[in-house]
Amino acid sequence: MKLVGAGLVVLVLAGATPASAAPPTDAAATAEVLFREAREMMARGDNAAACPKLAESQRIDPSVGTLLNLGDCYERIGRTASAWATFNDAAAMAIRAEQPERARFAKGRAEALGPKLARLTVEVRASAQGLTVERDGVALGAATWAAALPVDPGPHTLVAKAPHRKTWSTTVSCKEGAAAVVVVPELESVTESAAAGPLRPATATATPKPPPVRDTYARPLAITLTAAGGVAVATGLSLGLVAMSKDNDANRHECSPADCTERGATLLRDASTFATASTVVTLAGAGLVAVGVAVWVFAPTEGVRATVSPSRVSVEGRF
Numbered sequence: 001m002k003l004v005g006a007g008l009v010v011l012v013l014a015g016a017t018p019a020s021a022a023p024p025t026d027a028a029a030t031a032e033v034l035f036r037e038a039r040e041m042m043a044r045g046d047n048a049a050a051c052p053k054l055a056e057s058q059r060i061d062p063s064v065g066t067l068l069n070l071g072d073c074y075e076r077i078g079r080t081a082s083a084w085a086t087f088n089d090a091a092a093m094a095i096r097a098e099q100p101e102r103a104r105f106a107k108g109r110a111e112a113l114g115p116k117l118a119r120l121t122v123e124v125r126a127s128a129q130g131l132t133v134e135r136d137g138v139a140l141g142a143a144t145w146a147a148a149l150p151v152d153p154g155p156h157t158l159v160a161k162a163p164h165r166k167t168w169s170t171t172v173s174c175k176e177g178a179a180a181v182v183v184v185p186e187l188e189s190v191t192e193s194a195a196a197g198p199l200r201p202a203t204a205t206a207t208p209k210p211p212p213v214r215d216t217y218a219r220p221l222a223i224t225l226t227a228a229g230g231v232a233v234a235t236g237l238s239l240g241l242v243a244m245s246k247d248n249d250a251n252r253h254e255c256s257p258a259d260c261t262e263r264g265a266t267l268l269r270d271a272s273t274f275a276t277a278s279t280v281v282t283l284a285g286a287g288l289v290a291v292g293v294a295v296w297v298f299a300p301t302e303g304v305r306a307t308v309s310p311s312r313v314s315v316e317g318r319f
Contacts (some may be wrong), residue, residue: 031061038069047076064094064102071109080176081150084113117146118174120156124184128162133184148179160184225288232285236278243274 034057041050054070067090074083087110087248094103124145133140135151135158150228153176159169165187174180255264 009308028061031057031066034060035069035138042069042073042076047073051079062093062143064090064097064099065104066192067093068102068106068109068234071106075109076114078176079152080113080116081118081152084110084117084150084291084309087113116177116305117150118153118176119179120172120174121146121148121179121181122158122184126160126162126168126184126186128187130166131160131162131187134159134161158182158184160187162187166190171280211256225291225295227286229291232281234285236280236282236285238278239281240278243271245276246271246274 012231032051038050038053038057041047041053051070051073054066058066058070059060067086071083071086073089074080074086087106091103091106091110094100094106101243101298120135120141122133122135122145124131124142133145135154151174153174155171155173157169157171159167168184168187170182172180172182249267255268260268
């Protein structure tokens with residue numbers, strides 16, 4: 001059974017019974033737990049934390065007792081308009097539940113709050129098509145415009161919007177027992193371009209670059225370099241064979257361990273020259289073959305320039 005919190009007339013609570021005789025459900029049990037926790041918080045004076053629990057308990061399992069406690073909680077934290085509306089709801093619910101004592105009690109609490117209500121009137125002079133007016137993020141129907149509506153004390157923000165018009169807003173502070181009036185003026189027009197947002201300077205759209213295309217000269221160059229290198233290696237090996245032949249002739253027929261004939265000395269000099277040439281040409285050929293293979297494998301995206309000199313073999317390009 002949900003009882004009314006401290007400050008409510010005991011007579012109203014005496015003999016109170018749930019609105020429904022149906023067996024409790026999980027939802028009803030949850031609502032009861034929230035209700036009891038809220039009652040304990042109110043007893044400790046923690047009303048600000050208790051009100052949301054009571055509101056959730058009422059949402060899950062509506063009852064007159066919960067509404068009475070919720071109205072009392074709202075009044076304690078200064079939300080007079082919320083308390084007034086809640087007591088009126090409790091009175092109506094009590095009448096439907098045939099609880100006349102609670103109905104009279106709730107109605108009396110609501111009437112007592114009447115002089116304390118802060119009231120806010122919104123006068124709308126704007127006439128733009130599609131106009132909407134919001135108070136604290138909640139739309140106000142046209143029927144409520146110009147009506148002195150009860151509001152909780154404190155700041156309230158009003159916003160007016162319409163297509164192709166500048167949004168208007170203001171904040172007003174309402175005090176308990178006082179009335180405030182806010183006038184919504186005609187909304188300023190905006191051009192379609194302004195409504196769409198500020199113009200931005202035109203910027204060139206970057207066309208994505210196509211993937212790099214392999215240089216059409218790269219592979220022919222690779223073949224040429226490899227072939228030239230192969231020829232050079234073959235030539236170097238041939239020169240090496242000539243050098244070996246001359247060296248053998250000199251050692252077999254013209255030279256002894258102690259001396260050489262004039263022809264033998266000539267053969268040895270020629271053998272040394274051919275050996276040196278063989279080494280240089282073979283190394284250069286091997287370098288050309290290596291470069292040719294590299295060009296073939298990595299196929300540069302830009303032109304390639306091969307440089308061959310007695311001291312180096314190089315390939316310049318962007319790989």
